[in-house]
Amino acid sequence: MSSPILLWPAAASAYAGQVDLLIACFGALVALLSAPVFILMAIWAARYRKGRRADRTPGKDRNVWLEVSWSVIPFLLIMGFFFWSTAMFLDARTPPGDALVINVVAKQWMWKFQHASGAREINEVHVPAGRPVRLAMTSQDVIHSLYVPALRIKQDALPERYTELWFNADRPGTYPLRCAEYCGTDHSVMVGRVIVQREEDYARWLARAGTDGGLAGRGEVLFHRLGCSSCHSARSTARAPGLAGIYGRTVTLADGHGVRADDQYLRDAIMLPNKDVVAGYRPIMPPFGHVLDEEQVVELVAYLKSYRSAQQGEQGS
Ligand code: HEC
Ligand SMILES: [Cu+2]
Structure with missing residues (x-):
């Protein structure tokens, strides 16, 4: 050390x-x-330096196999390293x-x-x-x-x-x-x-x-303090999608294509809600991009991950 x-x-x-x-x-x-x-x-x-007497006539024979070997052998060795390091790279990324x-x-x-x-x-x-x-x-x-x-x-x-x-x-x-x-x-x-x-x-x-309340616990506090619950709850009059069990679900967007609600999707849904609007809803959610810092987003996402116990009717489909 x-x-x-x-x-x-x-x-x-x-x-x-x-x-x-x-x-x-x-x-x-x-x-x-x-x-x-x-x-x-x-x-x-050294051998052919200036002034040294040496035979400088070009050689006549070509050894094709020697030439092939010094291309093919290094190529195979390098390919071996390619597969070896690719396997390690995939392991490191998974x-x-x-x-x-x-x-x-x-x-x-x-x-x-x-x-x-x-x-x-x-x-x-x-x-x-x-x-x-x-x-x-x-x-x-x-x-x-x-x-x-x-x-x-x-x-x-x-x-x-x-x-x-x-x-x-x-x-x-x-x-x-x-x-x-x-x-x-x-x-x-x-x-x-x-x-x-x-x-x-x-x-x-x-x-x-x-x-300190737990990661998801801090997220839950934010969820209520920021007024998320006022729109995203079964009792809300605002038309907003239910968020129980959202994590990992496939969400259909207004343009018709489906996306899996992973961490990145949830982050963007909170920070830039008008980027991808959920099918069937109007883009009335305010963007939280300059209200929240990334740590708070992590807390909110942790809360949404843990939020599975749907009040009936909130689940949507
Ligand atoms: C004014 C009402 C309103 C408030 C407040 C609000 N939302 Fe939303 N939210 C919506 C609406 C409407 C949609 C669907 C349209 C869209 O995607 O923009 C939505 C979409 C979402 C989605 C995507 C849901 C899905 O099914 O894919 C998430 C996640 C979300 N909101 C989280 C939050 C969080 C977290 C907060 C608090 C920081 C919040 N919302 C505050 C109205 C609101
Ligand atoms: Cu740095």
């Missing part, structure tokens, strides 16, 4: 070990393919369904984390060791990029969009985290730590961190 410059950061996950192996093997391949070129260049430069989800909002110039329990952290995130963790990320302002060298992962956090990243850290410890996308004056201080804890330490931390 003390050395100021780490040429090769510690590896905190099995995936990090795989990345290192890939890089080492690819480095070896590049060395193997380029070494003959540079060695022969040096030998021939979080397991049972991953623990932590919401991340990047903003100039800090990282904010929200746990499902309701616990909140800034520039520091606690995660359990040996369990897949998925970071659902967005940005409050400009493009940032979350980079954790010890996990060998990096992903941009984009304004108005959700991106994700997952890892399974199996070595408890504290690892640096930083922003890897130049994002303004204080970009250089947009740093933090990932704290990987043994399951029991993590449980203890979570219990101590408090819930």
Whole structure:
């Protein structure tokens, strides 16, 4: 933890070990393919240098198979790396369904984390060791990029969009985290730590961190405070769609096509309601784009996800 410059950061996950192996093997391949070129260049430069007596008549024989081999063999080797790294890329882009989800909002110039329990952290995130963790990320302002060298992962956090990243850290410890996308004056201080804890330490931390009403609970409070419930409830006189069980459902839009109500859809439905209007309704919902920040949207979406117990009649179809 003390050395100021780490040429090769510690590896905190099995995936990090795989990345290192890939890089080492690819480095070896590049060395193997380029070494003959540079060695022969040096030998021939010496042998045929100016003034040296040497036989300079061009050779007559061509060895077709030699020429074919030095194209085909490197090609096959490189293709091997293509499939190897593609498999790893797909793995890195496909979080397991049972991953623990932590919401991340990047903003100039800090990282904010929200746990499902309701616990909140800034520039520091606690995660359990040996369990897949998925970071659902967005940005409050400009493009940032979350980079954790010890996990060998990096992903941009984009304004108005959700991106994700997952890892399974199996070595408890504290690892640096930083922003890897130049994002303004204080970009250089947009740093933090990932704290990987043994399951029991993590449980203890979570219990101590408090819930502050819980993520979905804070969303529910907002839902009432912002007047969402005044339109979106069975008793409302305003014609607005019922939101019970909305998450994951396919919604038909006014232009006739269907979209699945995922996090991104719900975010846009709240922030820019007139972008995609639900079929059969008039666009009377006020946009909340400059009322809410991304953390509050995450809370509202968490509430909508948990909101399944429909009052009858509100369910719609
Ligand atoms: C003035 C009444 C009104 C208020 C207030 C209102 N909405 Fe809406 N909402 C609507 C109407 C009407 C629609 C359907 C038309 C559309 O898509 O714009 C809708 C659509 C939605 C949808 C998409 C529903 C679907 O079936 O796809 C979501 C999600 C939503 N609102 C959430 C909210 C949240 C969260 C709030 C509070 C921050 C809120 N609404 C406040 C009237 C309202
Ligand atoms: Cu940044």
